[in-house]
Amino acid sequence: MANWKIIVAGCGGMANQWVGYAAERTGAEIAGLVDIREQAAREMASRHGLDVPVFTHLAEAIRQTKPDIVFDITIPDSHYDVCMTALKAGCHVFGEKPLAANLRDARTMVAAAKESGLAFNVMQNRRYLRSIRAYRELIASGAIGKPGLIAADFFVGPRFGGFRDEMESPLLLDMAIHTFDQARFISGADPVAVYCHEFNPPGSWYKGNASALCIFEMSDGSVFDYRGSWCAQGAPTSWEASWRVAGSEGTAIWDGHEQVFAERVRPNADGFIRETERIEAAIDWKGREGHAGCLDEMFAALEEGRPAETDCADNLQSIAMVFGALESARTGRKVHIEELLQR
Ligand SMILES: NC(=O)c1ccc[n+]([C@@H]2O[C@H](COP(=O)([O-])OP(=O)(O)OC[C@H]3O[C@@H](n4cnc5c(N)ncnc54)[C@H](O)[C@@H]3O)[C@@H](O)[C@H]2O)c1
Incomplete structure (x- = not known):
């Protein structure tokens, strides 16, 4: 079974479900936590008993830990930057809804995912x-x-x-x-x-x-x-x-x-x-x-080499x-x- 290294971007309220899921999943490992508020990342690490580095910049976290997947659980206004940074660095992205804060960003992100051949899946729990x-x-x-x-x-x-x-x-x-x-x-x-x-x-x-x-x-x-x-x-x-x-x-x-x-x-x-x-x-x-079901499907799709049910190209129709x-x-x-x- 693959061993997926994960960086979590955004350590607010909703991230607890994602971190809890990754911490329990066999074949997945949280490599680091990112939040522009460093304290939020530190608190997330201690709440879930994680001994991992924390960062305030995603690009730096990716450079140091070389993850396979970025979980984007930031606020909607940050989804574009987080997703594009992750894709450019060769990481798959599993992100929270809404796909983006506006339709132009959403289209650019979907096109970037297609061009990269990487997965970009959206949480529709x-x-x-x-x-x-x-x-x-x-x-x-x-x-x-x-x-x-x-x-x-x-x-x-x-x-x-x-x-x-x-x-x-x-x-x-x-x-x-x-x-x-x-x-x-x-x-x-x-x-x-x-x-x-x-x-x-x-x-x-x-x-x-x-x-x-x-x-x-x-x-x-x-x-x-x-x-x-x-x-x-x-x-x-x-x-x-x-x-x-x-x-x-x-x-x-x-x-x-x-x-x-x-x-x-x-x-x-x-x-x-x-x-x-x-x-x-x-x-x-x-x-x-709920979230566990949607994340199960995202990982299954990645491991089977097929688009997930909530793949970004599909989700573009919902956000539209x-x-x-x-x-x-x-x-x-x-x-x-x-x-x-x-x-
Ligand atoms: N699927 C659902 O049922 C559901 C429910 C609630 C929220 N959400 C979604 O989850 C996402 C997060 O919501 P929340 O309630 O956890 O918000 P929140 O404000 O509690 O947490 C967001 C965190 O992201 C951090 N952040 C912002 N920009 C960042 C960046 N560029 N890099 C790193 N960290 C950054 C913030 O500092 C904050 O800690 C939103 O997109 C929201 O719509 C989904």
């Missing part, structure tokens, strides 16, 4: 859940016929404090990437065009827009409808959103928790409202959930949904994703 896997299988099995409308409701009211409260578009930029990526995962379709209305509802504790309604035209002819709020008071949905896919022969439901089923029109049913039968999805996916929605909200116009990606 919300694809790695038993229930979403069951939902995707249920729809792919043809149980509801051809999907026409994919609807996701996301209503949660967290009081984060900190940077999210100050962002212009906290919901679309920081959270919706997960739900948009899940819509692509569930449907197997890519975005074609988007219309979005973004706003900040009464009672919101965010400075920027904490709600958005988006309509996406998808490549299989279906429409993905997103209704989201990060300042929803009461009756919350799951953080995975609450899903309804309406197809030509039935409807598939995922409540974002463990309820996954379809109601399909009975064969030969007749009448004003047709009688349906209920199909319970088999929730039997055996992979690990975010930036397309933001542009539509700003201009009041429908945005075509292909045009956006060509610019």
